[in-house]
Amino acid sequence: MxxxxxxxxxxxxxxxxxxxxxxxxxxxxxxxxxxxxxxxxxxxxxxxxxxxxxxxxxxxxxxxxxxxxxxxxxxxxxxxxxxxxxxxxxxxxxxxxxxxxxxxxxxxRTGGLPPTARYGHAMVLLPDGRILLSGGATIDEKCVPVYHKDLRQLDTETMLWSKAKTTGGIRISSRCNHTLTSDEEGRAALLFGGWGLGGLQHHENNKRAGAVTLAACSMLPHEAVSTNLPLLRGRGEPEHKYGHTCVSVGNAFFVFGGWNGQQACNEIVVFELESG
Incomplete structure (x- = not known):
């Protein structure tokens, strides 16, 4: 490259x-x-x-x-x-x-159960037309950030918001300034990084349940969203970060930049979905 x-x-x-x-x-x-x-x-x-x-x-x-x-x-x-x-x-x-x-x-005009006011959240379009919204943060009356971990979905036909039903063994921790990116075939979406209560959201520095670096939302034809990790191949070991960007090309995800808690990053990390 x-x-x-x-x-x-x-x-x-x-x-x-x-x-x-x-x-x-x-x-x-x-x-x-x-x-x-x-x-x-x-x-x-x-x-x-x-x-x-x-x-x-x-x-x-x-x-x-x-x-x-x-x-x-x-x-x-x-x-x-x-x-x-x-x-x-x-x-x-x-x-x-x-x-x-x-x-x-x-x-x-929208209805249903909309997400609360927030910033630093992420949205992705699912193959069936739903928009999936993840996480983010809100500023409270003391100007302190409150982090979210909820998953909401918007039906683009009815314009109704609802809570996304989840399956799988991974609980996604509260975070903001993460990325949520779909592969081009619509098989899965990659949720990467972010900042939340306790700092960077990953296993090494944050031992709470659900503090994960990588999580995926399988794009099922029904309402349920799986939070099981997909089969991924990585090129290089990524730094834990937030404020980065992520794009997909085919079955690969390219993660660039971000902040690792001490300095800006300029690495590119590539993850590929394995077949099967």
């Missing part, structure tokens, strides 16, 4: 972190985030991957308030955004949808 620095033109977005990023065709969209001097963003940009030009999107309708560390997932050509944090004393629990074709924001 070889890194290549890309020079981009156009209307470059301001420096930021905690934003959302999704690939739609030959365009890479970013939404929101937090920048220098605590500046919060609500803007949308996309990078044209053909000519490497940034474009500032003029949304055709009003979108969510400025925020960062929101969770998001791509459903078709629409970016679904949930929650986030204002960097102070308020977390969000709203759900928004951005149409990358019409550049329109919409706020759909």
């Amino acid at each position: 070889t890194w290549q620095e890309v020079r981009c033109g156009g209307d470059l977005p301001d420096a930021r972190y905690g934003h959302s990023c999704h690939l739609v065709g030959s365009r890479m969209f970013i939404v929101g985030g937090k920048g220098r001097s605590g500046q919060l963003y609500r803007d949308v940009h996309f990078l044209d991957l053909v000519d490497w030009t940034w474009v500032a999107v003029n949304a055709t309708s009003t979108g969510p308030s400025p925020r960062f560390w929101q969770a998001s997932v791509l459903v078709g050509h629409k970016i679904v955004v949930h929650g986030g944090w204002n960097g102070s004393n308020h977390c969000y629990e709203d759900l928004w949808v951005f149409d990358t074709d019409s550049f329109a924001w919409m706020q759909p």
